[in-house]
Amino acid sequence: MRFKGLDLNLLVVFEALMxxxxxxxxxxxxxxxxxxxxxxxxxxxxxxxxxxVVAVGxxxxxxPFAEMLLPQxxxxxxxxxxxxxxxxxxxxxxxxxxxRIIASDYIMVAVLVPLGARxxxxxxxxxxxxxxxxxxxxxELEQGKVDLLITPEPYLAAWHPSEFLFEEKQVVVGxxxxxxxxxxxxxxxxxxxxHVSVAFGSTRVxxxxxxxxxxxxxxxxxxxxxxSFASVAWFLQGTSRLxxxxxxxxxxxxxxxxxNCTDVPFPFPxxxxxxxxxxxxxxxxxxxxxxGQLADTANRIIQETDGNL
Numbered sequence: 001m002r003f004k005g006l007d008l009n010l011l012v013v014f015e016a017l018m019x020x021x022x023x024x025x026x027x028x029x030x031x032x033x034x035x036x037x038x039x040x041x042x043x044x045x046x047x048x049x050x051x052x053v054v055a056v057g058x059x060x061x062x063x064p065f066a067e068m069l070l071p072q073x074x075x076x077x078x079x080x081x082x083x084x085x086x087x088x089x090x091x092x093x094x095x096x097x098x099x100r101i102i103a104s105d106y107i108m109v110a111v112l113v114p115l116g117a118r119x120x121x122x123x124x125x126x127x128x129x130x131x132x133x134x135x136x137x138x139x140e141l142e143q144g145k146v147d148l149l150i151t152p153e154p155y156l157a158a159w160h161p162s163e164f165l166f167e168e169k170q171v172v173v174g175x176x177x178x179x180x181x182x183x184x185x186x187x188x189x190x191x192x193x194x195h196v197s198v199a200f201g202s203t204r205v206x207x208x209x210x211x212x213x214x215x216x217x218x219x220x221x222x223x224x225x226x227x228s229f230a231s232v233a234w235f236l237q238g239t240s241r242l243x244x245x246x247x248x249x250x251x252x253x254x255x256x257x258x259x260n261c262t263d264v265p266f267p268f269p270x271x272x273x274x275x276x277x278x279x280x281x282x283x284x285x286x287x288x289x290x291x292g293q294l295a296d297t298a299n300r301i302i303q304e305t306d307g308n309l
Contacts, residue, residue: 006047011073013040017053018070021060071143078144079280090285092123099290100129102137103150104200104207106229106249107273111150111165115297122293132228134201141278147287150294152208153272162276163291166298169247169270170209175237176260187265194223196235196243208271209244233257246271248301273298 016026027037044052048069053060062070103112108130119126131137131146138157140146156162172185180189197220198207204225206214213220224235232243237257250261275294281287 007043010040010044010047011077013037014044014052014066014073015070015077017041017060018062018066021053021062023060074143090289092119092126092289094125095123095286096125097286098127098129099148099286100131100146101148101150102131102133102140102146104133104229106246107150109230109252110246110248111294111298111301114301115293118293118297132200133205135203135205136201141276144278144280147277147281148290148294149276151274151276153274154208154211155205156274156276160276160279161282162274163295165273165275165295166302167270167272170244170264170268171247171250171261172242172264173232173236173245173250173259173261174242175239176254176258177238178240178242178260180240180242181260181262185262185265190242190265191218191220193221194239194241195220196224196226196232196241197222198227198229198232198243199225200227209268212269213244233259244268 012030013026013032016029017023020026020029023037023041024034026032027034030037032040041052048065050065051063052066053062055061101112112128112130116128119128131140133149133151137146137149137151141149141157141160150165172190174180174193180193183189197210199205199210200207207229223241226232226235229245229249232245233253234257235241236243236259244264245261247261250259253259254261275291277284277287277291
């Protein structure tokens, strides 16, 4: 099919070339022969009047024009995918679909694991793919590579719709043998202690609690930074280090790691977890159903655990 003289199939080749930087790997990804992929690249070059990719040493590198064109091509292709993949109705009992969700390991344990147990009965052919958050999370949502992003409210994109999921208190966690818990934790003792922090991605996007602490104007001594909440406990046990974690996660790991927890010794905001999705997917019946299941699962968990916190 041609649009203004361009074979639209070439756009698929273009995107694959931008990601693989290799004619051979592009051919393997989209199911063409290498000569056919090379021919497609020649046609792209002729149409756009640009080299698209050039060889530098043993690797292919995109031209500045191709880099500029890539986001527009990706958005166009994702729009087509959404248009042809979104059913007018959704029956969870018979649907076969994979939902890709960006969420931290805390959300995975707190909400997505019980959701998975529920889906095994309600929607046996539905699959979930959980992706750790990072500096490309919003780009992946924009490009339609993921269905949902579950994140604290400060990290939302204002131009896409979002829904409230649940609220969580933050607590200070440390080794049970740390005398600070026996003596009583004060603000001064908190900032004097060594800390374990959590940050995601190559640009080290700080977790909710760590981000709030860094904007308080008080210096902390960060001794260890990890990329997952589950890793924090290993660096607390047997030390005088402290960390600020979600209360439900802290309560779940206290006994397993010989840890203790207490309230943050100064005013600290509660974290509002949100579900975000692309505005173009607002009418997706499957995603609407999944968001409802997420909200119902979170509500059940809150009701079950609030009496024990």
